[in-house]
Amino acid sequence: GLSSAAALSRRPASTGAVLRSAVPLPPxxxxxxxxxxxxxxxxxxxxxxxxxxxxxxxxxxxxxxxxxxxxxxxxxxxxxxxxxxxxxxxxxxxxxxxxxxxxxxxxxxxxxxxxxxxxxxxxxxxxxxxxxxxxxxxxxxxxxxxxxxxxxxxxxxxxxxxxxxxxxxxxxxxxxxxxxSEESLELPSGVRELPLMIADRAFAADGSLAYPSIDTTLQMHPGVQEPYIAGVLGDVILVNGAPWPVHEVDGARYRLRILNASNARHYDLEAVLDDGRRLDLVQIGADQGLLRAPVIHRNLPIAPAERYDVILDFGQVPVGSRVRIVNRMGSGRARDVMAFSVVRKAADGSRIPEVLSDDLPVWQQSEALRVRDFSFRAGRMGNGHGWLIGGQPFAPDRTDVTTRLGDVEIWRLVADVHHPVHLHLVGFQVLSRGGRAPLPHDAGLKDTVSLRPGESVEIITRFDGYRGRYLFHCHNAEHEDMGMMANLEIT
Ligand code: C2O
Ligand code: CU
The missing domain is CATH 2.60.40.420 (Cupredoxins -  blue copper proteins)
Structure with a gap:
């Protein structure tokens, strides 16, 4: 295989080459x-x-x-x-x-x-x-x-x-x-609430899911190191397990509960009509529940493991329209995600309240008992390439962080390439991104935050709930498997 020195000498890419399916793909x-x-x-x-x-x-x-x-x-x-x-x-x-x-x-x-x-x-x-x-x-x-x-x-x-x-x-x-309290809001519900799990895959000639083969010691076989190290991408976009699906909808508001369950693929979602017009994506919730107030997006970046709770209003387009959900960052067939076809006029008793929630925890920086710094970077692991937090690969028997139940902390996270960072147990707020105010899609209570290349992000949380051993890690699933995970002990 490639030597680790060769692997390390290249600046690691955020994501790897796309695996190509070897079977015919449907339109x-x-x-x-x-x-x-x-x-x-x-x-x-x-x-x-x-x-x-x-x-x-x-x-x-x-x-x-x-x-x-x-x-x-x-x-x-x-x-x-x-x-x-x-x-x-x-x-x-x-x-x-x-x-x-x-x-x-x-x-x-x-x-x-x-x-x-x-x-x-x-x-x-x-x-x-x-x-x-x-x-x-x-x-x-x-x-x-x-x-x-x-x-x-x-x-x-x-x-x-x-x-x-x-x-x-x-x-x-x-x-x-x-x-x-959420049910009292009259958000779209029933058939107008759709959980949408987006995930890319690639298919081998025999119909199986293609994946770079690795052996049990994580030694890569020649030729597959690169896509595996960067994170595995497929050329087929599945939503709820179907390739580029279509869904018939009423001309009314829908609540889309979007999850990026891809191993490594980031999306930047837009809702586009066939004439090119874009519809607003009205975000009502983040990973950990409703926002205080809706946030209107023209496009919505979503990293692996993030969720966005979004209202899309099909009542504003004529019956017969098609609304495509596309990934602005995707190329080729990975640009399309899914489509909605608006098939009938319908009454719509739903609404989007100006205030969605009043129980969002807010932690003040002055409450923080400590500030911790963590780097998320490539490095050497054993004889090969790894993804490290604070210079170290995951070890199940090493405690990386010890905190006390109830303590508020600020964590400063810095990345070499894209790393979606996830903390178990707690939700957090994004305090700053790249030394500036958070972006609109950082709003609300999150459990996964997308670090962009070279960027530093500050988050704040209270470690409450339970004592015990938890984790934090990169949610690029290949990075996670290649060491980018750490233990958090709450005592
Ligand atoms: Cu979605 Cu530790 O994981
Ligand atoms: Cu990562």
Whole structure:
């Protein structure tokens, strides 16, 4: 393979070359938008299993799934009503489930070495043993108190060193938390509220999902280092698991709950009519729930793992119009995301209130007990290339940050290339970006913030909720697997 010196001598790219699919791709805006099945209740069971699905018309694709679908079922819960999700692992590999954005006790937060073993490994003579798996089982119950603001979370695999390929193969689903105060707002709801998981993929000649092959020690095979190191990009854009889908809508407001579940791809979304006119994207919520007041965007950048809660008003365009959601940063076919076709006039009883929420926590800089600095940069890891936080790759047994329950802190994050930085357990506010005021899309309470190349971002949060061992990391999934993760101990 390439020597690490060669890999390190080039300035690392933010994202790699796009993997090219080796099967015919369908035209855009033909496949209907799927909506994942919905699960609710205090006790939920999900079987993680392999299925064959037809993502591209006529092409069978093997997937790893939560419950047989990609995305997995959308879990709907209410604030303060705990949910226990029992995950049984019928996949060929160990898994770990993390509820991204959940305010979850550490034992249910899905620590990367806290494995759910494959049910198939129990058989004598299989010969596969993972030394880290001593306390693990084939079914694992995770309890989520969900004592937190209403918002859309997501759940995904989080196994150490293997999160990226597991998410790529299909282990991701959405989880919506609702509450009464949000319901009193008369936002668009029912069929006019759409969870939208955007994720890029590439397909090999046999229909499987193409992914650069790596061996279990993370040694790259010749020729695949570069895309893997930078982060894996595909040439097919899926929304809710369908390629460039189309959805028929009423001429009315819709609430779009957008998640970027891509491993490494950033998008800059716009809503465009066929005549080129752009519609406003009215942001009402961020990763961790409603904003105080709506923010109007012409385009909306979204990094991996970020969510935006957006109102799009199809009542302002004639029936028969098509509204395309496009990625301004994308080239070729990766420019298109999905489309809406406005098929009928309709009454619209929804509204966008001027004040959406009055329970947003606001922390003052004067409350901060300490300021910490973290660099997110490429560097050497073992004999190869790694992505490091503060000069170090992830080590499960090293505590990187210790803080006390209830302390307010300011973190200054600085990046070499694009790194979407995520903190487990807490939401935070962006205080500044590049030494200036935050950007409009930094508004509200976030759990993932997009660091741009060379940029420094300051965030503020209170470490409250639970004591225990949590994580913070880059959410470019390949960067995360290549070391860009650290332990946060709350005592
Ligand atoms: Cu979305 Cu630590 O993860
Ligand atoms: Cu990164």
């Amino acid at each position: 855009a805006f033909q496949v209907p938008l799927p909506l994942p099945p919905v699960l609710s209740g205090a006790e939920i069971e999900i079987v993680q299993r392999e299925v064959t699905a037809e993502i591209l018309p006529g092409v069978p694709t093997r997937l790893w799934t939560y419950g047989g679908t990609f995305p997995g079922p959308t879990i709907e819960s209410r604030r303060g009503h705990a949910v226990t999700v029992a995950h049984r692992n019928e996949l060929p590999v160990p898994t770990v489930v993390h509820l991204h954005g959940g305010r979850t006790p550490a034992e249910s937060d899905g620590y990367p070495t806290d494995l759910v073993l494959p049910a198939g490994w129990g058989h004598a003579g299989h010969g596969m043993h993972d030394p880290r798996a001593v306390t693990s089982e084939v079914t694992r119950s995770y309890t989520f108190p969900l004592d937190q603001r209403a918002t859309m979370l997501w759940y995904h695999d989080h196994r150490m060193d293997f999160t990226a390929p597991a998410i790529w193969r299909g282990l991701a689903g959405m989880h919506i938390v609702r509450d009464a």
